[in-house]
Amino acid sequence: MMSLTKWRQSHEDTGYILQKNAPITQAIVAQLRMRKAHSVFKWVKGHAGHPGNEAADKLAAEGAEKEDEDEVVLTIPPDFAVTGAKLSCMTQKLAYRAIRARKDAKTKPRPRAVANLDMITSGLQDRFGIQLRDETIWRSLRSRHVTREAAQFLWMGIHDGFMIGTHWLRPKMADELKTRAKCATCGELESMTHILFDCPAEGQETAWKLLKKLWQLTGCEWKRPCWGTAFGAACAVFKSADGARKHDLESLWCILCTEVVHMIWKMRCERIIQKGGAEFTRRETTNRFYSALESRLMVDRRVAAKASSKRALKPDDVARIWHPILEDRDNLPPNWVVQSGVLVGIKRRR
Template sequence: MIKQVQALIKQNFNRIPLPADIWKSVRHKDFTRQVRNFLWKSLHNAHRIGNFWTHIPECEDRAICQFCGVTEDLEHILLKCERPGQHQIWNLAKELWLKKHDRWPDLSLGAILGCGLASISNERGKKLPGASRLFRIIISESLFTIWKIRNDCVIGNSGTPPSLKMIHNKWLFAINRRLELDRTMASRQRQASPGSTGLQAWVSTLKDEDKLPDNWLRVPRVLVGVEPHQPSATPPRRRGRNR
């Protein structure tokens, strides 16, 4: 797993991190405690999925994805499973990221688990700390939302995959919650402004950003520029002619 992370960090950011740097990155301050625990277990291959179950009597069937019929390892859950969830969430993550930056990286398990090492630069090689922070937030919140949706369906024994509306709005809630947390923390600081380090991440991603005041910290409700899921409009039924 460490080698996968090293290879993808080299591919995406042109550097090879030391194993110690990778372990340190899972404790990054931009991650929630739940994400840190998830990443730590992932690098240790310690999740109770896939081959964990193959040698436990009467539990062998748990190793197989009930939706796809293949071994349910972490790469499958986060990137390949056809169960509603992962594909839709990564599309939403890409949509938000492209508001901030012009290139969405190729995702792989190594790139996802190594997102704490992300270092985004512009075309002149200048580091962009705000963009790097947003990337860490988007990737970490997306992967953990996928994981929670999978657990709700598999461990919760609901059986029925969640609706596209539920998936969309769960992800959007997680991202907006992080934005609100950053805004609340910044507003408590003296002389804080949207240009501060923490809030630079959100510049260019906000809903109706051109209509917000220069200092939008105290605006009651600030959201990212991804709309909640709206069901497709159904055409009205044609009524028979009155006789």
């Protein structure tokens, strides 16, 4: 409603560049202008028994249950079409966004990226019962609970940008390079799914078992991640018995899952490139697992200690998120997050 009233003029002046669902908003504004009477908008409280609001909720629920989407005509008559942006309102940010939007519209999506996004969508729906758009999945990679290094790995993985598997089987590849398409341990054709979940080489199986033991400390049901739930970890939804979302648990899952998949990938690369195929020991995997999580906890503590903006991670946030898996968690001082002299570690289950 605000897009049609308070922010309408601002959106029109800037050419709807930063406005989400711009075609829908523009079509509605055009329809309102074609009316020969005044249009009045009145805000009503949701879920308060208002007849109009209840009817709208009913129609929305019916629309969500449809198997096929309705075709919505968004054509705007030329006399009512407002195009472009005012030069007086144009900024470098707006110009950059407009250029990127035009380029993105002409760029065809990568088939493998589309297939991977479908796997994430189906995995999240099966595990958490949620349906997400591709934009939501991409945006989740910028979550404050995903490190920059992990986000880059997830982004490349979704785009299938790593040189593994079938990438080595391109026609112009030399025969000696084509042998790299198969796993050096089991001889299977390598893929990200194989590396993270199926490879018998020491690393992934131990890491997931350690994560299972750690996750059981939260009291939440454990289900072994798949490709979709691992790469879509930042979109996970956990709810209590009464339907309330457990945001702290969602944040913890995002941190743990993204750190583990990134660790498995780094260990695989180190095993192939630096160690010449020599496998890690189980003790080395265990030490790396806890070292990665404790390093991440230290990063969160440092970030929270310097928090200044409203969206920054606060000390209370860090304490709530990490509390279920900390060693001696009930005996920590109240302000342990910002006290550099307090040693805090991840609880190790035997």
